[in-house]
Amino acid sequence: MIGVSFYLNDPLAEQRLAAAGALGVRRAFTSLHIPEESGDLAGRARHLLQLARELWIDVYADVSYRTPAHLGIDGFGDLAALGVAGLRLDDFFERSDIIGLARQFKIALNASILLERELDELLAAGLPAGQLIAWHNFYPRRETGLDEGFFRSQNELFHRRGIPVSAYVPGGGAKRGPLFEGLPTLEKHREGEPFPAALELLAAGADDVYIGDPDPGPGLLERLVQWHQLGIARLRVESAVWPPGEYPLRPDWARDVLRLMNTRTSGSVPPQNTVARPRGTLTMDNDNYGRYRGEVQITLRDLAADRRVNVIGRIIEADLPLLARIRPGQRLLLEKTEE
Template identity: 55%
Template sequence: MIGISFYLQDPDAETQIIHAANLGVKRAFTSLHIPEEKGDQVQRMVELLKLVESYEMEIHADVSLNTLNHLGISNFEDLSSLGVKGIRLDDGFDYETIRSLSEVFSLSLNASTLKEDELLAVLRSGIKPESLIAWHNFYPRRETGLEEEFFQNQNRMFKKYGIPIVAFIPGSGSKRGPLHDGLPTLEKHRFMNPFAAGVELFQQVDGVYIGDQGVENDLIENLSAFNDRNILSIRVKSSVLQSGIYDLRPDVSRDVYRLQHTRVTTQVKPQNTVERCLGSITMDNDAYGRYRGEVQICRRDLEANHRVNVIGLIIEEDLPLLALLESGQPVNLQCEELYI
């Protein structure tokens, strides 16, 4: 599943919500740790919640013991009337309150901090695993995102009890203030291509949410294509290759990814038969006989071959996607003009 995030402080929140909804996104996250300001600030949050609900998007919200006072409501159950379907509990909630809330909401436990004995205490209180979500933190400050091994160990714990897991990737383009350094769960994803970060997370968790408000460069579209149809989108500079969806061969070669059904019977003259770096797009020329026209993506640096034309290059930001390609994967190569 894919989700977006929206925040009170974001002046373009309405635009972001509508954009995501029109692309079919059905889940959204927000924080109801409302600032001390009341009045108009609280009213705007209520309006944003109602806007999201009007698009039939499922809202999950961070809440604390202060949320009730800030929103001016008497109990957490009143949040359901604002469209909130799930809540992520901050520290301070007793097990009886947690159990009671689990009867109304889908409850999110803090997947980044909870220990197994604490999880077992929650389950022993009578809460069913199917009403829970293990939801990781995001980390606004550089150098504080999770270490990958710790992240994987936490995930194994929740999977053991059949609890789905959600984590965050940074947005593309605009980042949430005040630090504007992205909102990833994993530190390694902070300055990584957000789409590549999302694809990597989908291999480990059940839900990926974009932590920041920025979704430029077709981030939602590409995540949706991967989540729904396993299509991985890669941007390429090429003056020869046509944009489109290509299938990788099911047998995986050590040095290159081979694109199926690209061989041709027409002439392919030797041209630009130079060294092939990681991410080079190549086409076999006439000197390779029946392989003529086969398109490949280089998985590592390779020497020049007079039988192989270099016809393009994956853009640097998308190179991490190469390590995520799988046998038989459909690949959407998005080509921009390159003169070589």
């Protein structure tokens, strides 16, 4: 599942929620830690929660003991009517309170700090695993994001107990203050493209990926939804002399190349540009390959030049990490981009 984040002090929160909802995003994270002196934020929180509910977006919220009073509601139970599906509780909730809230809400445990002994104590006390989400932190301060090995081991811990895992990637647009350094779970994802980072989280054991910053940036949500809901991998291609478009992949998985179906031709494909094929090269078999002429492939590793294979383009550098994530049954959407 793909999720977004919205924050009460973001003047574009309504616009961003509406855009996410229109794409089919059905989960969002927010924080309802509202300071005593910010009464105006209470009304804004109620407004944004109502908007998310109208958009069929389930909200998972950071809360404290004082959240109901700040929102002017009688108790946490009233949050459900406002569209809150799950609670991420601060450190001051008693175990009995957590178990009670789990009867009505999904409860997000802090997957970044909760270790095996503490988790088993909660489960033994009666906290139902089916109502739990293991939810990692995001890390605003540079150099404090999680190590990937630790992330994987924590995910394995929760999965062994049947608990799904959520984590964050930074957005591709405006970053959240006050540091404006992105909001990743893994430190390695602070820089670079968030889309490959999201796929890496999924490969490392995350079940749900949220964009931590309020602004996903251009195209990120669309690509994530295409990948998750439609099984489409969108790749950007430089210098392609072959028509862009959507193509199915062969179900038999080759070691060295991605093979695009329905691309062979009975017409002539003269040999040209038969040069070396580094990883990510888009190629077409020429007349020297006989009945294979016209077959289009993308190289998964560096391959030598072959007089039977024309080089017709290349996946852009930023999209090369995606090649390792593509799986049988997916479709490729190749888009031509400027060099």
